[in-house]
Each structure stands twice: as structure tokens, then as C-alpha cells.
Amino acid sequence: MRRLDDPATATHVLDDAGLRTLYSYPDDLTRPWIRINFVSSLDGAVAVEGRSGALGSPSDRRVFGLLRELADVVLVGAGTARAEGYGGARTSEVTRQRRVAAGLSPVPPIAVVTSSGNLDPGLRLFTDTTVPTVVFTSRRAPESALTALRDAGADVRVIADRDIDGATLTAAVADAGWTRVLCEGGPSLFGRLIVDGVVDELCLTWAPVLAAGDAGRIATAPTAVVTGMRPAHIVADDDGTVLTRWIRVAAASDDR
Template sequence: MVDSRWITSELSTVIHSVQRPEASASPYRGSVHQLLPTFLNDANPIELVADAFRTPPANRPWVAVNMVASIDGAIEVEGRSGALGSPADRAMFHALREMPDVILAGAGTVRAENYGPVHLDANAQARRIARGQRPLPRLAVISGSARLDPTSRLFRNATQRPIVVTTESAPANAVAALRDVADVLIAGIDEVDLRDAFAQLRKQELTTLLCEGGPTLNNQLLADDLVDEWCQTISPILVGGTAARGAHGPAMGTANNLKLTRVVVDDDVLLLRYARES
């Protein structure tokens, strides 16, 4: 399940057809206060994200993950992430989407949510151009089997060609059909090799990447020690039950340690940023 609680109809259909709030061009400035690294009243999420220190490795992009969860770690309430969101979380979500050169999602997430092209408002695009970035992030999809519909709105309505990452064993006809509508990267034989894929993205001077899930892809990133930044919203809700976690899959063996670099509070909601120590 993707952390798409604030993706509007322009970007994708919503999980289980839940109506999400419309995106706003103006930043949320309600009661957001930064507690770490310095105290700031009425903090602007766009500025907080832009000011974060990110130096990509030489052989791959800087990789960030953004998720929301309840106090007890659930990323959904009855299959829906919308109940976990808040206005500040919404603002941080859009601020983070403005940051990367690439937005990454798994094929299951793309199919389940009927992903469309990435959209940012004019102000966000202007800020990206001022930083030397393209007006919009590229969208990359992981699909080991290349089972993506080349006529879907992801490809049909794109203002720039999406990137599809697949494998050597993917059916040749499926790969050929995708090459007509996307830039296809081959990484791995039977399973996608994320390290190889990210190295290819880095060679294209794509230096920052935001992963939007789902949990299986997040877990693969953790297992390969590819997560440099994890942004976590903690919603003041207790869910219980068997709800999914932000990363799900085989045990990693060795835990990955990150440093807490930002704490933002909005009423009872916590917005945390953890990052790899340089």
C-alpha cells in the first residue's frame, strides 16, 4: 500500500475510492512548530524540506521514504491511509514531492491506484527551476515482469516519459510495448536489482529519489541498505488489528540505524525526519 494519503485526483485515483482533500498551492502555516534541530514557530514545511542536508552517494541517488502511521505503527485504517492524515502532514507530503529528481513506486501500487503523471503547481515548479532542477520530477516504476498497461493514464497523459525498471527475464513483447511510451531500464535477471537501477539513474544525473512504496518495495530498499532518509508522520490514533506496516517482507538480518534530524509538531501530530549520518 502506498503512502498516498494526499495524492489528489490529478495524480492518481484514491485508495478504495476514498475522497482526499484537494491540494492547495499555499503552504499550511497553522500550528506547525519545529522542535529539532532548532525551535521555529509557524514553520513552513516547504522551507524545512528544502533546507534539509542531502548529499547523494557517487553511485546512486539520495533515497528518501515518506510514510504515515498510527501511534501503534499501522499505515492504514480499514485499508485506508486517509484517516491517518492531517493538514500539516498534507503540507509535508507535498513539500517532499517537490524535492526529488525521481519519484519511485512499485508496479502494484501504480496499478492499484491508477497512477497518473506527477503534477506540481506553478510556484513549486518555479522553486525547482531556481534550484537547477527540471520543473517536474520523473516518475519511475519498478516492475520485474514489465506487466504495465502502455495505454494507461500514467503513459497516455505524461508530459515527460516515465521510467520503467524491469528485468532481463521480462517478456520481450511487454518490454517492447513499454519502450514506445517510457524509458526502460534493465536491472537484474529475474528480480529487479535496485542497486543497479539506482546506479543507472545516477548516471542520468538524477541525484534525489522519493519512494512512495508500497511496503514490499520499502522493505527491499531497507534490505539493500539504500534508505538515506525516512520521513514519518505519527498520527494520534491507535488502530490495533493486523494493519500493514511501512515496510513488509523478509527479515533484513541487520537493522539500519538513522539519526533523528527533525521533529515537527502540529497539535497532537508528530512529523519526524530520520537521515543517514554523513
């Protein structure tokens, strides 16, 4: 992979250390920094036959793993967790050592966002994990469902009366002591976070394919909210995959 936006390094092949530098979180964070990661086809499809994995490439998977390595926590909406067959948090021993050396926990937990609590306790999220999966939910979730999730090993946290908005979710993440936040979607959760003004960064990969089909876009919401973004870097792989990082305008100085 090579940078396209920096002529001085355009011929340099990026190794893992270089990528870690490019994707590092801001230093000395005092609040959660919400980073979103998505992959899309060139014609805007967020998935093929309901799953984003078909759009992945070796370089996208490489950065996907790197972003998880750098994060305190991985946020995901319940619908995406079900559709993508999410498992719990796992890392290699080498990755654990790098995380600990960087002052992070050995393994970043998966935190699922679901106001309804509608999650099957038999999902791999709870049966195939090295640390408990966190469930952010609301008081409208049936207590029986939450009890079943707790019995399955989930760390259930009721953070809202009904719907979970961006401010409430950010506050819950801050209460947990997490500042380096990676959100992997899905589109509804991403859209809600945009509308609520809490997205700091988007890492967007364009897969070098056309997909057609009826797949939606990477963010959906009932209301349109325009959020200014500036490019941080543009990286390309030899197979045509383009990986970009975008920072919300003034996000670095925003102490919301």
C-alpha cells in the first residue's frame, strides 16, 4: 500500500508500523473519539447479499485488524452483529503484547448497541469470546431478555430509558473509561451518530468493484445532516483498493 495524497512518500510501501502511525488516535484524548469504519463498492453498495465481507480485500482486512488493535472498544449495532455473524473479541498474543505496551487492555471488547435487547444468547458474540461482550441497552428491553444475556456471560449496561442516542452512547463509553472508540456500523447506528453530531472520523474503504443490487448506503437516518469532513490520508493498494481517512472539521478542538 502507498499514500496517494503525499507526493514525498508516494513511492514508499507502507509497512504495519507506518499504517499504525497513519491511523493513530489523537494524543491526550479527554473524551471519547468516535471513529467509524466502513467498506463500500465503487457504486455505493455497503454489502453484497446482506454482508460486507464480500467487499473485503487483503488490504481492507489488514486495516480492519489494525483499527481494532488501536481501539479501546469496538461498537456495533445489533443488526450488523447478527447479519455479519460477529464473534466476540479475540486477538493474537503478539497483538496483545503491542496493545499492553501502548497502555491498552490486552483485548478490545465488542460492545453491541440495542435499545430492544433483541439478541440471541446463543450468538457467537457470547459463546466465542475471550472477554465478556458488552450490551448497551435501554429500559424498554424485556428483563427476561436481559437476564438471558447476562446468563450467557454478557456485560449488560442499561444506559437509556428508550432509544439510545449519540450523546447517551458517548456518555456510556466515557463512563467505561474508553476514549479510542471504533464503530463498525451498521448504517442505522452510523446515521444516528451523524445526526447527533458525535462522529469524529470516518475510515472508508472503496473496494474496486461494482455491485449493483439493492444494498443501502453506509449511513441512513430519517433526517439529513451535513457534516464537514477533511481528508487525513488516502492510501491505495496494487489491487485497486482505496483506503481513506476523514476527520470532522474542527473535531480535534471540539471538547463537547
